[in-house]
Amino acid sequence: MIFTLQQSGLQDQFAAGTTVDALVGAKKLDRARLAAMADYWVAAGLLDRSADGVLTLTDLARAYEEARPWYEMMVGGYGQTFLALGDHLAEGTGPAPRRGGYVGSGSCGISMHDSLPLLRKLLAEDGRDYRRLVDLGCGSGVYLTELCADYPQMTAVGIEPDADGAAAARAWVAGQPTADRVTIEQVDAVRWIENTEDKPDLAVYAFVIHEVLGQEGEEGVRRMLTKLFGESPELTLAVIDIDLKSADRAAMSQPLAQAYYNAYLLMHPFTSQRLESRQWWEKLFTECGLRIDAYDTTDPAMDSTGFCVGWVLRKADA
Known part of the structure; x- marks a missing residue:
């Protein structure tokens, strides 16, 4: 119901004050x-109702608005996934459903708070002046527009194979000041890498490499990394992902792990995604002929779990 209030368009009406009849x-x-929903929101403390029936948002509802991307991803994107867990537990049942548009836009909204500051920190320490960015699996396009704002000479392309995700990205980009420097292509990443003539000097893999691992296996990840650096040997690749700690009792006891990551980690194997540990990924990167030039985690003030991690990778012989 919090998600419905935020996504239905009614929240803006209630912010100004309105009635059911209006x-x-x-x-x-x-x-x-609508009357039943209004009664629910009042009882839940999300709306106040005056004596003459005017409904207005409460401070509690405004507080939940700060967490809109989390509701967008976990309820809008993965709500049907959680309902289907029991139906997809047996071997051979295939992946549970999800809504790619909400997954992408919600994930990118969350990234404004955790992974984008992490990415900016990694690139600031790197110190290079990048001109051409590709975001492989760009979600709603937040990384594209934000990095273009950081690098005035940069042009960027977002690769998003999901139709809903690509539509969400185009909608986001269109409203940003850097829209004239960003394009979105609904295409398979490998096909784009093979066919593009405008080679990137910076690539971003934000919460996507574990999808490749889940759907194409370890060899699929190796092929992707080999192809990417084969076409652009001087490339800088920034990878943002999750350090898998679901079996670490101490790590999972933290409040954010209980409130968010416990459910987040649960649904990945049900949707053809495979998370792995930091050590696992670093071994794979090394075996693919890459070196790790930088590594860090999110700001503990925002996320004290350290689950969200990032690497800057280059060819070992570059």
Whole structure:
């Protein structure tokens, strides 16, 4: 119901103050259903109702708004996944469903708070002036527009094979000041790498490499990294992902792990995604002929778990 309040468009109406009757007339809504939802939100402390029936947002609802991306991803994107867990537990049942648009936009919204500051820190320490960025699996396009804002000479392309994700990315980019320097392509990443003539000097793999691992296996990741650096030997690759600690009792006892990561880690194997530990990834990078030029975790003030990690990678012989 928090997600519904945020995504239905009604929250903005309630922020200004309105009534059930006014909304029914303006938006052609079913009165009985809207009245039931309004009663729920009032009882849950998300709306206040005055004596004359005017409904307004509470401070609690405004506090939940700060966490909108988490609701967008976990309820909008993965809500149907969690409902289907029991149906997809048996061997051979295939992946549980999810909604790619909400997964991408929610994930990128969360990234504004944790992984994007981490990425900026890694690149600032690197000190290079990048001109051409590719985001492989760009979600809603946040990394593209934010990095273009950081690098005034940069142009960028976002690769997003999911149709809903690509649409969400184009919608986000269109409203940003750097829109004229960003394009979105709905295409397979390997196909784009093979066919592009405008070689990138910076690539971002943000919460995507574990999807390749889950869907194409370890050899699929190796092929992707080999192809990427084969086409662009001087490339800098920034990888942001999750250090798998679901079996670490101490790590999972932290409040953010209990409130968010426990569910986040659970749904990955049900959606053809495979998380691995930091040590596992670093061994793979080395075996692929890459060197780790930088490594860090998110700011502990935002995420004290250290689950979200990042690397800057280059060819070992570059």
